[in-house]
Amino acid sequence: MTGTRALSKFWMLTNDFTQNPFPVLEYVRRESPVRELSMPGGGRAWVVTRYEDAKAALADPRLSRDIHVHFRLMSERSGRLLTPPAEEANHLANVEPPRHTPLRRAISFAFTPRRAEALRPKVEQIADELLDALVAGPVPDLITGYADPLPVITIAELMGVPASAWPDFLRWSAALRNYSPTDGSGVLDANIQELSSFMAELIARKEREGGEDLLSALIHAAPERRLTPTEILSTGFALMTGGNDTTASLVGGVISALLTHPAQRAELLASPARWGKSMDELIRYVSPISNALQRVTTEPVELGGVTIPSGEVVIISVMSTNRDEEQFPDHPDRLDLDRHKPAHLSFGFGIHYCSGAHMAKVITEIAARRLFERFPDVRLAVDPAELRYQQNVVVRPLEALPVFL
Template identity: 70%
Template structure:
């Protein structure tokens, strides 16, 4: 057997990995339970790649998601005192108990699957309106014209944002995705979005509607959030929620364009979409890594002890194709897979509150596209599709098709 070349110390940050991470992840996962990754500019992180180790790590309180712990860690590493902005520091994805607990209770009460399901007719309308705009184009891009704007409009609708502001929300969402957080342009975008959301919250305090922001403001006293917590929650939905769902929609459309038999099966049995979406999420892998953790005390993972004060990255796309968990053809799309229990939406107290809505939007987007344009085909060879480099989501740069 020929020895494999040594991995780059920046192995997860290379373009080769971005475009096709699975051969590298198969190798890394087989070689050990955790692997070090060097960070440009200094420092390193520990990457967890095996399913069972990752699932345990996601539920381990010694691996903290508290944003203040992360900022303290970076401050010590760089020698520069850093403070998390309020837009990021007050929502449940970036906090641990005890602050996380009442936030989770409030969000769970307001952001229910029933509220998401009630949006189905509106999601279908939005999908059809976007497809109307694309229908006359000879070679439309399903990312910029469909996968990107659909979740922005739907989540804005969920929060009670009027249609006149949707173009701004799409611009803000794309700007935050494409700019480095330290770039002054990103700071300006954050200020613009925060100012708009603060004004919207004030409007909903005076005149509540049937929307998520109003539900959070006017909840029962024990489930009521402060204005800054609502602002931070809305900010998380308009950034992380949009990016994750856009990545899932684009990846699902690409998968179904290249798997005609599975597409035909889904279209023939529309009632089975919901049951099969978890296998689609597992196969597509819209999340590269879950949000980073920081060790608050030494933690043993797979027999390897990670010291306190270290950054831990959990590779969702690796765990979702771990042959120890998915024993039958882990790299294949199998809609009848018995237990596609992926980790793309996390696990434990930080399981994504918007997972149901993300899957619902993806199902509707795919069904409306293929029912309306049953002969749609990729305009390029699948090997020419490219992914955007990101440590969290894995979106396609474009998805050109012909009708």
């Protein structure tokens, strides 16, 4: 690419970009690191591509994650009143201080590394059961048969959901993945209502009976840490959407990377203790998050020498920051399991850093390790160039990952 005219005004929303974004992002980082993006329905967004600018943006209170600020902007642009559902409007990712502060304090104790580590045996059991089922098929797809269901079932287990309800959770998770506030069909709203009713009944049962699960921990927390029923319900929804999608994208991406990097896979299998230590480099390289959840400027903000006006959508390209040559000067496009401090931004930065980051790492580590331990000769059933990614503004999931076991 030799000039800015090489990119269309919808440059980040094209299928070509989805399938191979890194050359475009390298160009944008160099030529216009804070760049406009036109939206198909009208309006625009500003894309931040450099690591230091992104880190500053993620920590800047003038770039709001308050869902009500977002819905006001969408209402103005669409010409009709849009209101966020309570299930989406009362969890950490969609609120800002001062409300965010007590919510973060209340939830942090329930999302501890210790709780994630305690789930290891159960995650291994679920992974093995899913792998057993894959063996019976002709050409297994590691996305639909493994990467997608493993996080859903694990998070359902974490919340104390009965195993009999896991199929419904898989269906609801798929529906929520495609939810849009401007959708007028009513189908997605119906799925939200179904999940909301199920979660409300589950929360009521946990109030009466308690348990060792996450929902029980939130419901029966000390008074100073206790959430409202709506906040607990909304937290459950956040786990079902952000938690599932991010981890599924991560599991599929890491497995795909190791399938195409046999030397690194052999290193990990030869030294099992390296799995945990290598996760951050794998996450940096894979970039399961395309872009951080969108922000809206509440006043003019300067980033990368560009002043973004108030009332504008800002998209932080995590994929770009994770390959930024300034932050990762030693071949950022290379998977290097010995890379020193691969400080990626896949789980965010600042007050909105992902509470479930350690859980996502545990699930991904177990998923990849159990697959390659049980099937050391597993290989792709297609040429790597044939793998395709789903077009998604936030996560970067593969459409399919067919293999020979």
